[in-house]
Amino acid sequence: MKNIIKIIKKDFKNIITNWIALGIVLGLIAIPSLYSLVNIFASWDPYSSTSGIKVAVVNEDKGTTFRDKDINLGNELVDKLKDNDKIGWEFVDKETADNGLLMEEYYASIIIPEDFSEKTTTLVEKNVEKPKLIYTANEKKNPIAPKFTDSAVKTVKSQLDENITKTITGIIFRMCDEVGIDIEDNRTELRRIMDATYELDENMPKLGKLLDSTVNGTISATELMTEIQKILPFVEDVSDAGESFIDDNLSELDDIQSELDELSPDIKEKLVSAEEKLDSLNVTLGNLDDNILPETAKKTLLTVSDTVDAMQITTQGVRDQLKKLSRVLNKISKVDIPKIEIGNDVEIDDNLKDLLNQYNKQVEALESIQKNLKEMSKIVTMINNRLDTIDDKLTTISERVKDKINDLDNGEKLDIQFLTDIKALVNDVHGLVADIIDDYSTDIVKDINSEIDLIRNIGDNGLTLIGQGKAILPEIDNLLNTFMDISNRTHDQLVELQNDFPDLQDKVHKLAAKIKEFDDKEDIDEVLELITNDWQTQSDFMANPVEIEDNRLFPWPNYGSTATPFYTVLCLWIGGYMLSMLLGTEVHAHEGEEEYKHHEVYFGRMALFVVIGVFQAIVASLGALYILKVYAVHPAMLVFYSVFISVVFMTIIYTAVSLFGHGGIVIGIVLLVIQVAASSANFPIEVNPRMFQIISPFLPFTYAINGMRQVMAGVVYSILFKDIAILSIYMLASVIMGVTCKKASNRLIKPFVDKLKESKLVI
Template sequence: MKNIFRIFSKDVKNTGTNWVALILIGGLIILPSLYAWFNIKASWDPYGQTDQIPIGVVNEDTGATVRDEDIDVGQELVDNLKENRSMDWHFEDRDEAMDNLENGDYFAVIVIPENFSSKLSTVVNDKPEKAEMEYYVNEKINAIAPKITDKGASAITDEISSNFISTVNGVIFDMFNDIGIELEQDLPDIERFENYIFNLEENLPEIKQLVDQSLTDASSAEEMINQAQALVPEAERVTNDGLNTIDNTTAFLNKAEDRLNEVAPQIQADLERVQQVADETNTFLKEVQSAGIDFGSGTDLTNQLDEQVTQQIEAISSIEETLRQVQQQQNENVEEGENGDTPDQGAGEGNQGQGSQQIEQALQELATIRAGLETAQERSNDVRTFIQDKQSEVEAVFNDLQGLVENTSANIDAFVTEYNENIEPKVLAEVDSAKTTLAEARGILVDIQTAIPEVERILGSTEADLGDGKGMLEKVQNEFPYVNDKVNELADRIREIQGETDIGEIIELLRNDPEAEQGFFAEPVQLNENKLFPIENYGSGMTPFYTVLAIWVGGLLLISLLSTDTTNMESYSSRQVYFGKLFTFMTIGFLQSTIVSLGDIFLLNVSMASPGWFVLFGLLISLVFMIIIYTLVSVFGDIGKAMVIVLLVLQIAGSGGTYPVVLLPEFFQVIHPFLPFSYAIDLMREAVGGIVWDRVLHDILFLGIFGIAAIILGAFLKQPINRQSKKIKQKSKESGLFH
């Protein structure tokens, strides 16, 4: 033990008596602190200086119009960024901004495209489109800067999204409020609609019956239209035949009228001749009566009388024949009319029938007159016989004959008057009436003939429409089961809703404060941050890592300049040399750790929860690190130095000092538990953030294991390993490259 302290005392004495050694040792004590302090200060608050990061902003947005209102989201964003100090925003055109980005003057460029507002405005359409912004970043400039600028770009999109959602939801809830008011106003109509659904459900069987009946009626109507269409050609034929019949009947009437006009003068002359003969006979009888009758010449008189009567009878027969011809012609017209199929011809036939009756009446009167004349002629024969038998009765017979002739003359006068005033005018009037009726009937048939194509077209169109209607009815009939199910389902759903939900509650839910709802959706979730172990800034958070690193670097500097062996090696054993020099390294390590720890506290003002424990933990870490470093170099020589450097590299990457271990590659996650840095950094973090003693004891335990393992290695393996390492060291010196 004395030799161990003798070696340590000698090192202390040599340092104190040699000013060069003192300066070098002083430098070795302070240098690790500078390494830690500069790195901590450099990373003190990098995220608080993001306003110095230049980012280009290019606004190409042309705006849009939504419901007659102009919007320009791009310009609004630019106006907001001009008031934003989170980054160093530069507003330029695309070409200039991209040139600055390529040259490294800008870390990133954000481009707002020309359709930015128009795409945002599609939120009111059936198919809304997402708006996009272009983001360009120069990752070559710095590894961390792109992450910071990404956060800036994300913050912009989050702000736009938040404002957009807030605005849209404000409009939506404003609409909900209006809907609630309208629902409240329309509540009676809603209740009526419910009743309507229930009534519809109740009347569905009757509706089904009506649909089936309508479909049957449509089929019947379709058959009737088909029959009507089949009758159109027949109606056209009958109309054409009716026109021909009317034209023929009109021709017959014209002929009858012409014939009547032709025989009228003859009838008039015959009537005048009959009337004249009657007058002459009457005069003759008066003369015979007034004059003395020569019964000897009675035969001549009766012959003369008989001759005159015969002439009258012939005249009457002529008139009868003429009237019968007219009557026959009218009857032929009537028969022609009866063959026609138009209802309007009946009127003409009626008029012709009345004319025939007048002629028949005239014929009967003429027959009466003729019968009288024939009676007179018979009496004339009687006179002739009677004259021969009874002269005394001649006068009575003449008186009778004279009365009969006078009677006949009066009847003839009455007939002439009747013929002139009634028979002939009525016959002519009835012919004219028949012609007028036929003309009107012809006009009607012409109209019918003209209308037949239109009727045919209407029937065709009606058939097509009826076919469509029938198809629609069939579709309704086919769809009726679905409609029936849906109406019943809707009615059941309404009853279910009535049982579960009060529409008044729905109205109350819809009626809200749009501004309050808008504020809610602008930030529906507020993050209440509770810092369990608060650390003021990034530099304070990185202090444990850089302090531990400085302590290891301090040990690395010591083994680079100080020797792990002593003079007069023969006087001491390997174990004595190991422990004697270890105390020297440990003492300098303690000084290094104390200076760096106190400098963190007082020079940098690092925020710490437990500054005293921070210094003590630093001393413990320095002790363990120095044991490990010194042991490796003392045992393995130059190879040990390489091992220390390799350990440094692995621990910087795998200890979790900068990034969480879970983010590291799998290799570093595997070696993490076997690195002294892992526990040293955690121990220093406990002092900076707040001590959890379970974790402190855990870290101290594993650091102690590392230290004890190193001591065991140095105490028991230094001598055998040194024998082998001397050969390697001698060989390396022979190269002239190593000392």
């Protein structure tokens, strides 16, 4: 111990009394910090200076005319880019752009083709052609710049997509709203028709009694005609009421359905995008095996779990909508539409026969529509069954993944059977989604149209029931006219008319009952609630249906602060390496003194290395805090942790050089190169090659950088203590190796050192 203290005192005395040595030591303290501070400052906030990245924009769009309106989306895009200062947009012709890109004046170019606007308007045609932006990046000029330009171009595309979607859906929802307003405006007329039908139904028994009395001769024909004349106004009122209302509104609904059919290709594209995400999930699971690190496996499984949970929420929303649609379809399809049949032995005029035939044809058409509704209901049920199956499988995946995450937290490893089962379930879900895409044109499109069919068919069944009154009431009108001529008929004809009257009365009563049922259930209100909404709000939602709530845990205010852990740790290792190059690790006693023992030399000279390393850490950390103003939640902890890291690194490097001489210096360089690549300093370790993922947990840099991030961005003490413990193990292992192996190691390498000195190339 005495000799160790003696060596320490002698080293510091030599430094203090020799100004050249003192200057070298001060330089060794300052230079590593200079390296870290310069690099941190250079990378302080690169994302705020992207306006200097020049991108050429060429607008060749000739525009087009759409429904008597001139459209030029290329000019609109150029106007948007002029207001966008995130990138240095340069608006030039094609020749200038191509030449500038080749000669590295521009990082990228965007060309808007001459048919850009024209292809956009094909959305309302059968053959849809997507417009294209031609984007070219010069990756040779700089490997990182294309990442900025790629992001900018994707943002531009997203804005264009949003504007197109908002415009088209705005038209559709506006038309729905106009139809709803039209129905609302005609409520008074609808009510008048319904009330007239109810009153006619109430008067039918009285009319029957009058007929009976006439047949029996109890009242005169004149009295009968007088009573009939009182009923005729109701008949005429019902007959003249609803014709224009039905025809106008059904044509509007047909237009809406046509617009939705034109929008359906965009829906199919989104389904294909969902399938691609499942493909990506398959690739993610394919990267897992039973040899992967638990930390990596857990992060991957958490990503899988979040994706599955989000898919379940989406699936539930679709299922609820389909169930509601199915209920409405079933309710409409069960409406009983009566026919009117008059016996062949009843003599009626040709006009009445034509009216009866017209009415019965209308009933047959309505029954055909109801049959289609039943088929649509079956399709909705089939799709819902598929969604139920998908939801069950997603639930199974979610539960098994979460159980496996708990197993990993308890120290267990992944097993092949688990991965096989999860991949099989994901493939099953993928297959079900693919089936829906395959059946898109025949099933899914029908489901989209069925929402409009819901509106139209409720309108058909509700308003046409009133139309039935219009079809039957003229018959009653003619029947009353027949009664007006009753005095000219024979008694036998009156008897035939009397026999047919109960059937006619029953049909009128059924019609009134159906209208009453429709009226009581307030189906009209349901239709109006569905289609009369704020169409602008709805189109905004379709253009941008999802908002992201951005929450950041342990946020960094700037990129320079995020780079500080890596560059500070790196400079401390470089500082130790520089010391090993310039300061010797061997100490010899003066002539006449007893030679120092190996462990005394080891500890005595190591003290000098450690003290200089401590000052290197203090200068580097304080410089980052007070010169660059880096962000740190715990500034004092940053300084102390930097000192701790420096002591660990200095111990490792000093031990290597003390044991192996120049070979130890080479070891320090090799470790530096490997650690820079495998310590997840700039990129997540999961994106590095497999070899680096394997060795990362065994490198000091990994725990030094991670601990530095803890004290700067926010401490999770269990993680920080783990990092400190592992670094302490490295330091302790180095000391044990230095004490126990120095004597043997120095003896083994001495011949090599002597031979190397003979070359007079190395000191």
